[in-house]
Amino acid sequence: MTDLTELSDLERRIIVALQVDGRATWRKIARVIGEPERTVARYGSAMLEQGKVKIAAISHRAGAVIASLSCAPGTIPVASQALSARTDTSFTYMVTGESDVVSELHYDGGLQDILTLQLPATPGLSNIQIYPILKYFKTIRAWRGGELSQGQEAALSPSAGGELIAWNPIGELGESDHLIIDVLRKDGRASIEAISRQVRMSETSVSRRVDWLLRGEHISIRALVDPALMGFKVEALLWVQVSPADVDALGTLLAGLPQVRYVAAVAGDAQLLVDVTVPTQRDLYEFIAKTNWGEMVQLRTSMVLGARKRGGQPAES
Template sequence: MVLDVLERQIAAALQLDPRCPWRKMAAVLGEAERTVARRGSQLLESGVVAVVGVRPQPAAVLIEMRCAPGTVRAAAKALAQRDDTTFVYTTTGTGDCLAEIFTEPGRMGDVLSEELPSTIGLRDSTSYPVLRYFRTIRGWRPQVLGTDRVEALRSSLTPDSGVLEARHTLNRQDTELAEALCADGRMSYEALGRRVGVSEATARRRSEWLLGNNQVQLRAVVEPAVFGLNVEALLWIRATPRHLERLGMALAELPMVRYAAAIAGDYQIVADVTVSDMAALYHFITGSDWAQYASSVDVSLLLDARKRGGRITRVS
């Protein structure tokens, strides 16, 4: 499925501000509010676009798994069902499956040495702790909207800070609000208040605090293919320490990059890139300015996204 022009604009607007009111969105896009509300609601109800939240943790790790023949899909499904995974991909290359896990630093050892080894089909795995994010998927902005519209729609409550922060200790009401926002990031303040048992004004104030203090990270989850970006690849990049920051920042400025993180291990940066076709991928790797800072690049193609943005995308 490929979205039409208005649907792409609505999806892009939700990436900028997942809670953007239809009225504001319509005014910025120059469309009738009723049309934008109807088309936007259809995208959300169909699941083509999902506005969900993730509770960040102070530690993140990428797990590249190699599986026994015939078990890759089962392993990916098992990983996707874990509450602590944010994305789970099956890929080409030396690894069969890649997952990102958010956890507490104190639990990292248990996750890596006790929990993950019991994953169905797992033969062996490599862990890459995340040192720093240059971009997460909540900061991905395909080139759909012009600069003026982007600035008009951008929300101060949902920045892509890229910072790994400890969770605050939340009271019962804030915990329930956070859980509700993670399940449905566009739930109205009135509905949030009813769910938690507080006034609409309190629900608004506390929700804005949760979002503004990085206790809930909202994102609009959209498959790149609906924008006509049919090739998705993971770039495993080696670079010298003096080039690392410059390389990461250069990648984060490009609309083709959905995700880029500095990692510990044999590679220094991993980047998730979406482009229209293989020729565009080749050009991105060989003809882009960022490549001058890389000493080597290994490429894996994404075959299937079992989970994106903390949301299971396929059930089979």
């Protein structure tokens, strides 16, 4: 179980640096944020060991959908756990409102078996709605739990593997690539030497393949942290109904707001799904009331009660 006591200022700055580049060395992070390397390494390593932050690779797949589930009484934990156990889900939240569980699912190829056989077999399911994702405006890869200066962010930004809102993987994956990805899913900071030992390849070959996987848009490296640890104790999903002509402008506006962790255009009775994290419910009210939503917008708000999975990794609870 992760200790949800809020992090210190130094710990938060280290995590923000990892959100920019999860594979940055402690030396590089220390230089950019202006702290002793030994101190940064000690605090950073401790947070990784305690599970307060995880660094993991996530594979880019051809398509994604949002599954919104209603469950029979008393079965919400079972249903959310079943979805989080799937290897193709990236996040799974227990929520308030019209649905009980919301999960993002990624896929290659067809959806028929997933939608007609697999998801309907979820334990406790009473009703399901599927929202195909049409476009990402922001993923959690771009969310920051704090602020760095423009110069610090630029100094830390990786040459490959940064925020992507669309991807077109180049080239076919080989058996060795899948092995490397499996290692990076478990530990996105695994050294080239450590990966080399596990996949039984030379360090030169591993280094070259990791770079190819990142530059070829096959994977991204993400820093995963519970927003509550960063002081954002309230999380909500906003289902936004807006005129089709206004979707792009509103999605772009929302993506630039620091309170927004994630925003995607979806197909269904809502046009945008927005994940918002703020310190208090009052802050959520202020965000909803003062954001320039434009005309003819309707919102449905679901509070996140708990996360079973974030960024493709089980969430500690």
